[in-house]
Amino acid sequence: MNTIEERIRAAARAAADTVPPDSVPPLRLPAGSPSRFRRGRRDPRPGAVWVRRLAPVAAALAVVAVAVSVVTISRSRHAPVTSTGTGTAAPGGVRPGPPISTYVRSGQVPPYYVAIHGYPYANPSYAVVQATISGKTLATINPPTADGTIVAVTAAADDRTFVLNVQARAPRGGDQSFEASTFYMVRLSSSGQPGRLTKLPMSVPTGALVTGLALSPSGRKLAIAVEPDNTKDLNLQEIRVYTLGTGAVRTWKGDGNIGSGPDDPKSVSWTADERTLAFDWNSASSGGVGLLNVDAPGSSLLADSRLQARFPAPSPYGPACQNDLIITQDGSALVCGAIQANGVDLGRGAVTEFREYSTATGKIVRVFGYWTFPKAGVLAVNVLWSNPSGSLLIGVIPTTGKGRVGVISGNTFTPLPAQGNSTSDQSGAW
């Protein structure tokens, strides 16, 4: 019996072979030179079908051009920096921000964060409380059970209340992602010391996949994105919202996927009024960011949500959101880390910025920073935290190494003083 991989190969080759080598049609390039199109001049020949078909692309490029112009103007106002102290690629055009202490002491950035250390799939991983101002480890939170491993963390807006996803450790060689999940709340003292873990009343059984996790700003609700049935209904995706005080749960279902992979806590996010839950949506028929009104009746993920149009995918011609978009607490915007490949090979160069899209219109309203990396290495560019209005972010930029976490404000970047493990910082929740 052929393996499934062999069957895919054979079927794909059979399909490919239906196109004989001598049957390729000629290329029909649009009239006019590329430079004429770039200047937006009309094709002098009426009925140029390719020009008409490419009009939406041109419109999108115009938006990108405006955004890049804004950034270029911004860059020209500031002397380029040679180093931000990251020890990696110098972010061209981005100024070093004020010391991290300025942000923390003024209350603009939360003083503590909880990050996952260890590699969840190599078992066991654990959580660490760190000081934003120094990167110093204040406490370690071990899995509450001997066979547990902590795979994800989400935070309330008070910077004291966190929820951990604790999974049973997968057997050797097994897939950790599909292990059973239980959820524990932990509160930090004013000095950042964790209290005891409190087991929450919900769980996700073995075989289901947690693809998103978000504690509400007040800490009273927990949203979990789950693919509940990976044996029969492969594309079924649920969002479950638990009211922690009462144990009540509401469930919305849809046909698709949320998030970019297992245990992706940034794929769902709350507004401060806890009425709207944003989720990063991908399905065969639709995609983008869904804005679910959790106060309205209903149980259909798509029918009860307003779906923002899919945002453009990264390309060589304009930065676009790479991973999840999170909603700002005031509900006005969706923010994301965006990347543009130089050429196509992202591993060999990239331009990075952070983008803010209006939830009302889906249009870009703000662009933060503009980093050029001659060699991007790991391609992480992500928003980890946003202040209520989206004007201040904590995010990850790519570097030649592992990526770097820092505070982004306007056109400045202040790296976090990571204690030698910036990869772990990228799992941080503030």
Place this chain on the structure above:
Amino acid sequence: MKANATDLPPPAPVSASAEAVTALYRTHALGLIRLAVVMLGDRSAAEDVVQEAFCGLYRRWHSLSDTGKALSYVRSSVINGCRSVLRRRMRQAGLAGEPPGESAESAALIGEEHRQVLEAVRRLPSRQREVLVLRFYLDLNEEEIARSMRISRGTVKSTTSRALAALGRILGEQS
């Protein structure tokens, strides 16, 4: 009144960029159309997607920072184009009440066993489908797939694993 040949405007000079894009097309169009056929099961739609991808490349040729990477760009465009076609088809299928399938012509050529596998692949979510085609048709490694799809290697790995499991279940149901 019919215009004489001499009344027509002279042909535009062939620019260097047109030459470069056309040369790239001559070299790689077959492979890319085949890739799109694997994704879509429809020769005509596959040719349209590849045409659009090369037109897009031509329009942006001067803004490419490294024209040596043009092939990778076109391949990504083809993948994105296939995704759009499938999305449109799913919408239309939803309206018509029947799922999209292999064109009759292709189905006759590739045989029942292969048709079942391809239909199962096309039933997967877009990311899973693309990972499988890039991995098992183009034989790209995890890093190359990650770059083509702008996702992390970890996501490639977990998506491949999920896609294979899902495909096995779909094919198991069908048999």
